[in-house]
Amino acid sequence: MTKKNENEEIAALCGDFMMDTYAKTATVVRGKGCRVWDARNSVYLDFTAGISVHNVGHAHPKVVEAIRAQAETLVHCSNLYYTPQQGLLAQKLSSIGLGGKVFLCNSGAEANEAMIKLARLHGHAQGRYEIICMKNSFHGRTMATLSATGQSKVQKGFDPLLAGFEFADFNDLDSVKALVNERTVGILLECVQGEGGVIPATPEFLKGVRALCDEKDLLMMCDDIQCGMGRTGTWFAWEQYGVKPDVCTLAKALGGGLPIGALLASPKYSDVFVPGSHGSTFGGNPLACAASLAVIKVIEEEGLLAHAAEFGKLFMEGLQQFVENYDAILEVRGMGLMVGMVVDGNAKDIVDNLRVGGLLACMAGPNVVRFLPPLCITEKDLEEALEMIGDTLDEMFGGDAEEDEDAEDAG
Ligand SMILES: *Cc1c(COP(=O)(O)O)cnc(C)c1O
Numbered sequence: 001m002t003k004k005n006e007n008e009e010i011a012a013l014c015g016d017f018m019m020d021t022y023a024k025t026a027t028v029v030r031g032k033g034c035r036v037w038d039a040r041n042s043v044y045l046d047f048t049a050g051i052s053v054h055n056v057g058h059a060h061p062k063v064v065e066a067i068r069a070q071a072e073t074l075v076h077c078s079n080l081y082y083t084p085q086q087g088l089l090a091q092k093l094s095s096i097g098l099g100g101k102v103f104l105c106n107s108g109a110e111a112n113e114a115m116i117k118l119a120r121l122h123g124h125a126q127g128r129y130e131i132i133c134m135k136n137s138f139h140g141r142t143m144a145t146l147s148a149t150g151q152s153k154v155q156k157g158f159d160p161l162l163a164g165f166e167f168a169d170f171n172d173l174d175s176v177k178a179l180v181n182e183r184t185v186g187i188l189l190e191c192v193q194g195e196g197g198v199i200p201a202t203p204e205f206l207k208g209v210r211a212l213c214d215e216k217d218l219l220m221m222c223d224d225i226q227c228g229m230g231r232t233g234t235w236f237a238w239e240q241y242g243v244k245p246d247v248c249t250l251a252k253a254l255g256g257g258l259p260i261g262a263l264l265a266s267p268k269y270s271d272v273f274v275p276g277s278h279g280s281t282f283g284g285n286p287l288a289c290a291a292s293l294a295v296i297k298v299i300e301e302e303g304l305l306a307h308a309a310e311f312g313k314l315f316m317e318g319l320q321q322f323v324e325n326y327d328a329i330l331e332v333r334g335m336g337l338m339v340g341m342v343v344d345g346n347a348k349d350i351v352d353n354l355r356v357g358g359l360l361a362c363m364a365g366p367n368v369v370r371f372l373p374p375l376c377i378t379e380k381d382l383e384e385a386l387e388m389i390g391d392t393l394d395e396m397f398g399g400d401a402e403e404d405e406d407a408e409d410a411g
Pocket residue numbers: 107108109110112138139140141190194195223224225226227251252
């Protein structure tokens with residue numbers, strides 16, 4: 001038997017002792033900027049960025065320094081006490097977000113749990129608890145958030161699901177209106193559906209949902225966990241539509257890699273929770289908050305919002321050539337640096353081949369290749385990625401022009 005190399009040893013160790021919840025592929029031991037390395041020092045251009053986590057890049061010196069300094073001072077403190085980092089982060093999120101108060105937790109699913117609980121608590125006295133969710137959405141893996149997720153593959157085998165979630169068609173306002181009744185308390189959506197295939201909401205739909213919420217006194221609830229933190233070119237994706245939700249959630253990129261999530265509320269819904277309503281041991285712990293404050297500062301100092309908007313446009317324009325050149329590539333869509341390439345067939349083969357070629361991308365449903373690069377990508381990174389994608393597609397689909405010639409020869 002041949003001796004395992006370092007990558008294979010790590011994969012075998014994880015395979016033997018970790019529950020098999022993810023179809024893992026490459027091994028990663030180190031990251032810097034837009035790149036990660038495996039245990040044999042092979043480099044990958046990381047266009048997954050921890051699934052929209054490393055928006056400021058891996059190991060940003062200012063984030064590293066903030067984590068180091070906070071780790072030396074106070075890593076954790078019970079939520080029975082005040083810590084400055086929490087207050088400062090909540091203040092910052094309030095000022096860039098909804099102008100009200102913030103609840104801090106540790107993950108996206110937890111932030112959405114908090115958002116669902118807030119809506120239910122608000123509606124409780126009037127017997128309102130139903131939340132209208134969208135088909136094809138994704139909100140997390142806990143029982144409440146998977147019950148709110150409009151994808152049967154996430155829910156399969158876990159029934160009975162939590163009651164009180166109804167499903168409308170994304171981008172179809174009439175289908176939402178048809179579900180509103182005296183029990184409805186809110187409407188929950190992602191402005192750009194991530195796991196569902198990188199599908200932006202239409203402006204008419206989002207504006208219509210806002211108007212409907214105003215008319216029927218419902219909470220507009222936005223899940224900005226994947227599309228927030230500058231990913232689409234603004235702090236929150238809803239900014240681009242000129243609407244403001246009543247509550248929204250952040251996680252993923254919020255902590256620059258440390259686990260943290262947040263529920264933001266407008267002033268009207270800022271005092272729904274009272275002592276004892278909700279809580280979390282680690283929620284907003286000083287270490288995660290310090291990292292988060294550093295991440296936000298880096299995004300501001302480096303102008304990454306405008307950069308994401310500009311480079312997203314360049315990237316999508318670059319990808320568009322593949323739609324023209326290959327029958328197998330159907331469409332490029334997205335917003336800012338949240339980009340999906342829709343393929344005729346299985347996106348997994350492309351993702352696998354890209355990885356072998358040195359580019360990490362992920363899937364969003366069976367037929368969409370999803371690119372979520374760090375927001376700090378340079379022109380050179382972008383060119384390199386487009387070249388790798390071009391080479392991979394060329395290898396897989398041969399260039400349609402050449403194919404035609406071959407066909408003629410064969411004929
Ligand atoms: C990733 C994600 C979640 C869940 O976040 P976790 O931190 O994995 O719990 C929820 N909503 C959206 C839109 C996401 O992309």
